[in-house]
Amino acid sequence: MAKAGSTSQLQGSERRDPEGTRRRLVAAAIAALREVGFAGASAREIARRAECNQALVFYHFGSVADLLVAALDETSRVRMERYSAAVAGVTTLEGLVTVGIGIFREDLDAGHVTVLAELIAGASTSPELGAAVAERIETWRRFTEEIARRVLDGSPFAPLLEPGEVAFAVVALYLGIELLTHLDGDRRPAEGLFATAGRMAALLGSLSGGPDLGGVPTSGRAEEGSP
Amino acid sequence: MAKAGSTSQLQGSERRDPEGTRRRLVAAAIAALREVGFAGASAREIARRAECNQALVFYHFGSVADLLVAALDETSRVRMERYSAAVAGVTTLEGLVTVGIGIFREDLDAGHVTVLAELIAGASTSPELGAAVAERIETWRRFTEEIARRVLDGSPFAPLLEPGEVAFAVVALYLGIELLTHLDGDRRPAEGLFATAGRMAALLGSLSGGPDLGGVPTSGRAEEGSP
DNA sequence: GTCTATACTTGGATAGAC
DNA sequence: GTCTATCCAAGTATAGAC
Secondary structure (H helix, E strand, O other): OOOOOOOOOOOOOOOOOHHHHHHHHHHHHHHHHHHHHHHHOOHHHHHHHHOOOOHHHHHHHOOHHHHHHHHHHHHHHHHHHHHHHHHOOOOOHHHHHHHHHHHHHHHHHHOHHHHHHHHHHHHHHOHHHHHHHHHHHHHHHHHHHHHHHHHHOOOOOOOOOOHHHHHHHHHHHHHHHHHHHHHHOOOHHHHHHHHHHHHHHHHHHOOOOOOOOOOOOOOOOOOOOOO | OOOOOOOOOOOOOOOOOHHHHHHHHHHHHHHHHHHHHHHHOOHHHHHHHHOOOOHHHHHHHOOHHHHHHHHHHHHHHHHHHHHHHHHOOOOOHHHHHHHHHHHHHHHHHHOHHHHHHHHHHHHHHOHHHHHHHHHHHHHHHHHHHHHHHHHHOOOOOOOOOOHHHHHHHHHHHHHHHHHHHHHHOOOHHHHHHHHHHHHHHHHHHOOOOOOOOOOOOOOHHHOOOOO
């Protein structure tokens, strides 16, 4: 063993690559947000998980808040890639819900959404953090809006629902489900909800192109042949 | 002015009633959770708002966490009374959404749901707090479930939707909307969503007793005259 | 680039005067 | 019951050695 008291930091002159340290800090920040929340994600706690010194947080990121934002960017980036690949080509509501269930389980297992939820709640304490988080949320809302537009297009609901509003609702619901599920560790309510959503999607999907919805005109955007 | 340094605390032997102090502390805790979030709701911050000494938090409540739970109980109690009165007698989906919009505006103005949302997020740091918060959420979910059951009863959706699941979704959505709206201070997305919900409710409500929903059998629970 | 050491601040919690 | 004073732990951030 090395000197007593130090857990796993570097001793002497054995330098490691700075990019590796940055990445480990970001990963540690994500893990800390997931496991001990915003209030517990201190520089010391994060550095301990990254197995480096606490001062490196400030050297590499300037402040804890900036590191947390970097952590949010990283999860957002990774999840955006995953989501994009998963929903590519999906245009039916039913297919979308099926994909959504899979993604949701991933998110829950890995705690991806927890990072976002914790930062949203933590943003109450600092307005600067709030602005940064709001920007990232807007990115997700727009992403969801595009999907909603695709699925809505040609459905009898098109004249009834704004894609932007649907996206807002989906993001809010997803966030809420995450919070509740993470709270008591029981994911069965969420699973049940998704199962029901699947049934409803199948039902609603069967209405598309079929009989009209209670006398509501399917005018305008309900045509096909778009790019 | 009195002695320098003290903002508004009591000097000498002028005692105030202990119940008043307790109430002021609870009110101050609620305000702190709303305005500076869980991370900012310290004993000192709360005592400052209650215009009393920081030590009284521990004298009256034992710990900060216990005071925060007491604060959650208080908002829950007040809001439960308000909600109960508001939805009394409402049985249609459309009427419910109308009432919901009014309640939602109240909640947003006064930040009632923020208290809950902050504590949910803050619960990540302490398991004991998490259990207490989970209990209160379950109360709200059950309350919502009863309303869902009433509205669902006799509607063509009764065989499709479990009241418990609907309640879970509603609570999650409400929570998510609160978080997002509180984040950037723009309540227009939420207002738009409620407006759309009102239109959808009117549409869906017109289906009740009317034509069936796309060939789905309205069997079992869709009968009236239950206990 | 990484670590040690340290200055400074804030927060939870308790003891004791009044 | 309330306040003062205080201890101790933990956090942010910086300076400087290596």
